[in-house]
Amino acid sequence: MDAISTIPFDTIAFLISGKHQLSVVYSALGVLRLWRLRRVNSFFTRIEKDIRFSYFWVRCARLLFVTLLLVHCAASVAYLLADRYPDKENTWIGSLNPNFKDDSLWIRYISALYWSITTMTTVGYGDIHAVNSLEMVFIILYMLLNLGLTSYIIGNMTNLVVEGTRRTMEFRNSIEATSSFVSCNRLPPRLKGKILAYMCLRFKAERLNQQQLIEQLPKTLCLSIQQHLFLPALEKVYLFSGVSREILLLLVADMKAEYVPPREDIIVQDEASDDIYVIVSGEVEMIDCEMKKKHAFRVFKSGDIFGEFGAFCFSPQKFTYRTKTISQLLRLKTSSLTEALKAREKDYGAIVKNFLQHHKMLEGLHIRDPFLEDVEDKGDSIVSINLLSVACTGNAVFLDELLNSGFDPDVGDINGRTPVHIAASNGHGDCVLVLLKHACSLHLRDSRGNTALWDAIAAKQHSIFDILYHWASISDPYVAGDLLCTAARRNNLIVVRDLLEHGFHVDTKNSSGTTPIQVANTENHLEMMKFLLINGAEADGLVKSKCSPLNSNEIVQEFEVRRCVLKPKTLKRAGVSLGGNDQTCTGVTSESQCSWRIIIYRGHPENCGKSRSVGTGRLIRLPRSVAELKTIAGKTFGFDATNAFLSNEEGAEIDSIEVIRDNDKVFIVEHNMVSI
Numbered sequence: 081m082d083a084i085s086t087i088p089f090d091t092i093a094f095l096i097s098g099k100h101q102l103s104v105v106y107s108a109l110g111v112l113r114l115w116r117l118r119r120v121n122s123f124f125t126r127i128e129k130d131i132r133f134s135y136f137w138v139r140c141a142r143l144l145f146v147t148l149l150l151v152h153c154a155a156s157v158a159y160l161l162a163d164r165y166p167d168k169e170n171t172w173i174g175s176l177n178p179n180f181k182d183d184s185l186w187i188r189y190i191s192a193l194y195w196s197i198t199t200m201t202t203v204g205y206g207d208i209h210a211v212n213s214l215e216m217v218f219i220i221l222y223m224l225l226n227l228g229l230t231s232y233i234i235g236n237m238t239n240l241v242v243e244g245t246r247r248t249m250e251f252r253n254s255i256e257a258t259s260s261f262v263s264c265n266r267l268p269p270r271l272k273g274k275i276l277a278y279m280c281l282r283f284k285a286e287r288l289n290q291q292q293l294i295e296q297l298p299k300t301l302c303l304s305i306q307q308h309l310f311l312p313a314l315e316k317v318y319l320f321s322g323v324s325r326e327i328l329l330l331l332v333a334d335m336k337a338e339y340v341p342p343r344e345d346i347i348v349q350d351e352a353s354d355d356i357y358v359i360v361s362g363e364v365e366m367i368d369c370e371m372k373k374k375h376a377f378r379v380f381k382s383g384d385i386f387g388e389f390g391a392f393c394f395s396p397q398k399f400t401y402r403t404k405t406i407s408q409l410l411r412l413k414t415s416s417l418t419e420a421l422k423a424r425e426k427d428y429g430a431i432v433k434n435f436l437q438h439h440k441m442l443e444g445l446h447i448r449d450p451f452l453e454d455v456e457d458k459g460d461s462i463v464s465i466n467l468l469s470v471a472c473t474g475n476a477v478f479l480d481e482l483l484n485s486g487f488d489p490d491v492g493d494i495n496g497r498t499p500v501h502i503a504a505s506n507g508h509g510d511c512v513l514v515l516l517k518h519a520c521s522l523h524l525r526d527s528r529g530n531t532a533l534w535d536a537i538a539a540k541q542h543s544i545f546d547i548l549y550h551w552a553s554i555s556d557p558y559v560a561g562d563l564l565c566t567a568a569r570r571n572n573l574i575v576v577r578d579l580l581e582h583g584f585h586v587d588t589k590n591s592s593g594t595t596p597i598q599v600a601n602t603e604n605h606l607e608m609m610k611f612l613l614i615n616g617a618e619a620d621g622l623v624k625s626k627c628s629p630l631n632s633n634e635i636v637q638e639f640e641v642r643r644c645v646l647k648p649k650t651l652k653r654a655g656v657s658l659g660g661n662d663q664t665c666t667g668v669t670s671e672s673q674c675s676w677r678i679i680i681y682r683g684h685p686e687n688c689g690k691s692r693s694v695g696t697g698r699l700i701r702l703p704r705s706v707a708e709l710k711t712i713a714g715k716t717f718g719f720d721a722t723n724a725f726l727s728n729e730e731g732a733e734i735d736s737i738e739v740i741r742d743n744d745k746v747f748i749v750e751h752n753m754v755s756i
Contacts, residue, residue, distance in 0.1 A: 120145070136240050143233050150229060151200060154222050155192035161215055175211050200226050251283045274344065281341035281406065306332050310410055313360045316383035318438050322430045327420055334416040340403050347387050347401040354414045356387045362407025367400045379404060388435065429485040436469075467491055471499035476510035480517075489520040496526035504544050505535040512544055522552040533563060537578055545582070561590035568596040568612070571605040576612070586617045676702040676742040680709075682717045684749045685731050697745065706737050713748040724750050 124142045127133055162171035162180075169178045173191060180188060195208045199222060210216045258279060262272045294302050310332050314320060320328060337360070340346060347353050349369045357364075364386060365376040377399065380386055386401050421428040467487050470479050479499070483489055492498050500520045503511035522532055530538075533552060536545040552559045564584055567575040576596070580586060587595045597617040600608035679697040698716050703709050706726060714721030726734035727747040740746060 117149075136244070139236060139240060143236055147200075147229070147233065150225070151193065151196045154200070155189070155196035157218065158195060158215070159188060159192040161218060165212060165214065167212075170212050172208055172211055172215055176208065199223070200229075202226075247283070251279070254279055277341045278344070281339060303329075303333055306335065310335055310337070310360070313358055313383060313410065317358055317385045319385055319388060319431055319434050321434050323427045324424065327424060327427045330420040331412060331417065334420070335410045335412050338409050338411055340407050340409055342403050342405050344403045345400055346403065346409070347397050347399075349398070349400040350396045352396050353387055356385060356412045356414060356417065357401075358410040358412070359384050359386075360408040360410060362409075363404040364407060364409075365402050365404050367402055369400045428481070432482060432485060436467075468493055468497070468499055468502055471503045471508065471511050471515075472506060474503070474506065474508035474511055476508070476514050479511050480514045483514065483518045489515050489518045490524060492524070492526070495528075496524070498524055498526075498532070500532040500548075501526060501530070501535050504532045504541060504548060505539045507539065507541045507544065509541075509544050509547070512547060516547070516551060522548055523556060529566075533559065534566065534575075537563070537575055537582075538572075540578070542578070542582070549582070556591075558589070558591040560584045561588040561595075564588055564596040565590040565594060565599045568599040568605065568608050569603055571600075571603070571608050573608065573611055576608070580615060586612055586615050676740075678702050678740060678743065679745045680713050680716065681745065681747045682713070682719075683747060685727060685729050685747050702737070702740060702742075704737065706735065709737065709746070710748065717748070719750070721748055721750075724748050 124138065124145075127138050128135055128142075158172065162168070162173045165171050165174075168174040168180075172195065173180045173188070177183065180191075191208075198205060198208070199219060202223075210219045255276065258272075258275050261267075262275065267275075294305055297305070307329060311328060314328055314332060314335075320331075335358075340362075346357060346364065347355075349367075359380055359382050361382055364380040364384075366378045366380065366386065367374050367376050380401075387397070389398065421431065467479075467482055468491070470482060489500070490498050498520065500512060500515045500522065501524075503515060525531055531552075533545060533548050536542075536548055549559065556562075560579070564576060564579055564586075567579065587597070589595055595617070597609060597612045600612060677699055678701075679699050681697045700712060700716070703712060709726065710721040710724060713724075725748075727749050728734060729745050729747075734740065734746065
């Protein structure tokens with residue numbers, strides 16, 4: 081058909097007949113040229129898809145071309161009807177000009193075109209109109225065609241105009257909806273400003289949002305685009321220095337690009353965020369919101385990263401991160417980073433080292449080593465020092481990852497303190513278990529001669545001490561004696577008491593065969609000697625080196641006949657006697673003492689001698705404290721004994737449970753029963 085439509089039938093007819101006047105057959109064959117209009121349609125379709133040309137103007141040109149083509153065709157058909165009608169004067173053009181054929185071809189074409197356009201636009205001036213029935217039928221069909229064409233043109237033009245203003249209308253609608261939402265919920269002006277700022281940013285940056293486009297593409301093409309866009313920014317980040325390209329490509333594939341307006345909080349202080357952000361463009365401030373006057377400690381720029389401290393340490397964020405200008409950020413989930421690094425431990429170790437080195441240099445940001453605040457760098461390994469920092473923060477998961485990467489669990493700081501020292505003293509039981517799993521040494525001493533067990537008991541971390549002692553006693557049978565003798569040498573009564581509460585025998589020998597009381601005697605610690613004697617220490621082996629024979633004999637004679645000797649095997653965590661008249665721990669008791677029985681009476685002993693109206697006594701077990709004894713007496717005799725006091729048979733007031741013995745008689749006396 082394309083070839084046939086290009087054949088010049090009018091020229092062929094002229095050569096055959098020698099006349100310009102064509103027959104109906106040749107005229108019908110000439111209509112085949114309209115087939116070439118398909119090429120015109122394909123041309124306009126191709127131009128509309130070409131982004132180098134404006135779609136609006138191309139579409140308008142196409143509609144104009146269709147309109148002119150229809151007008152031309154209608155004018156040609158109208159003239160053909162007038163020309164072929166037998167009665168020339170009874171036609172639309174012959175009624176005005178009977179000799180219209182004498183006019184030039186241009187005038188006749190203009191007349192036909194004029195009548196076609198006025199008919200299409202339904203103007204109808206009345207100067208030209210259909211005369212015969214054939215013309216009327218054509219006009220009817222032409223007007224019906226005009227209805228469809230007019231609707232098509234109006235619909236297309238409306239769509240073009242609406243599409244040009246669609247984004248503006250959507251923006252206005254979103255702003256109106258936001259204002260209504262703020263008014264209904266009575267949000268403060270600060271939040272309203274942030275919401276409106278975000279709406280404006282989304283409107284301005286809608287065309288810059290690449291994530292929607294990227295997600296529509298195939299995965300391989302999507303990865304190529306992300307590598308081109310984000311890989312250069314990722315390579316600038318300190319955290320990924322020295323990391324293999326394979327890991328970087330995996331991370332780039334999981335990153336999401338976001339545009340954030342100015343003054344927007346990305347991470348809020350004390351928030352448990354698991355996202356890491358890389359800045360592609362813009363600036364982000366790090367702010368401490370706990371201060372009365374908010375102060376920006378640092379400004380992050382393109383190529384910086386933030387949020388990694390809280391994500392790595394699984395702890396709340398220390399600061400608030402707020403955009404200073406409009407910023408493009410790459411957001412990465414911590415879980416995605418962990419999954420990507422599972423296959424390559426070497427890269428994980430490199431990232432951890434970069435993280436620790438970076439935060440070692442940021443000393444002014446309150447994330448330096450808490451135990452090295454006043455110590456200058458002596459050339460120790462930065463990684464080793466920060467391994468101690470992780471142990472100090474109590475992040476057992478992160479500590480386990482570091483040790484799995486090949487870090488030494490027995491590394492020490494400038495004072496010789498190892499991670500187990502720090503974890504034990506700070507009460508981080510999970511970290512202690514991780515270090516024990518990695519075979520840390522429990523017998524290393526710091527510069528003060530303290531082991532991890534000493535730090536734990538001195539810090540009253542009793543549960544951690546039990547764990548450490550269990551493992552330390554397996555390899556060293558003299559651990560208990562060494563701890564007791566160290567405490568005796570330092571005259572630390574509290575530590576000795578706590579050790580005895582854990583069931584240590586008071587005469588346990590250290591690795592040198594010395595008992596705690598011998599160490600206390602050598603150091604001339606009289607109070608320590610008294611304490612050990614009252615808690616069952618044997619005085620036969622005293623070495624009288626520095627203590628005078630007189631003082632030593634006095635101490636032995638004073639406690640040779642002891643009223644309350646607490647056997648090591650029966651000591652409980654409730655407390656151990658410190659010796660002396662008033663130096664006692666609350667709740668002091670032993671298993672033998674718990675079996676003592678006493679008889680309680682209501683009333684003053686003096687009144688009991690005069691009258692028996694106070695009633696019979698009650699036989700009870702001796703409780704652990706005076707308060708418990710009052711409670712039991714109050715329940716037994718049916719009164720409130722909170723403000724009452726205790727008395728023995730002689731009328732002396734009892735203010736300590738230790739002075740009561742087995743089978744003693746105790747009187748619970750109300751203040752209104754005291755004899756005047």
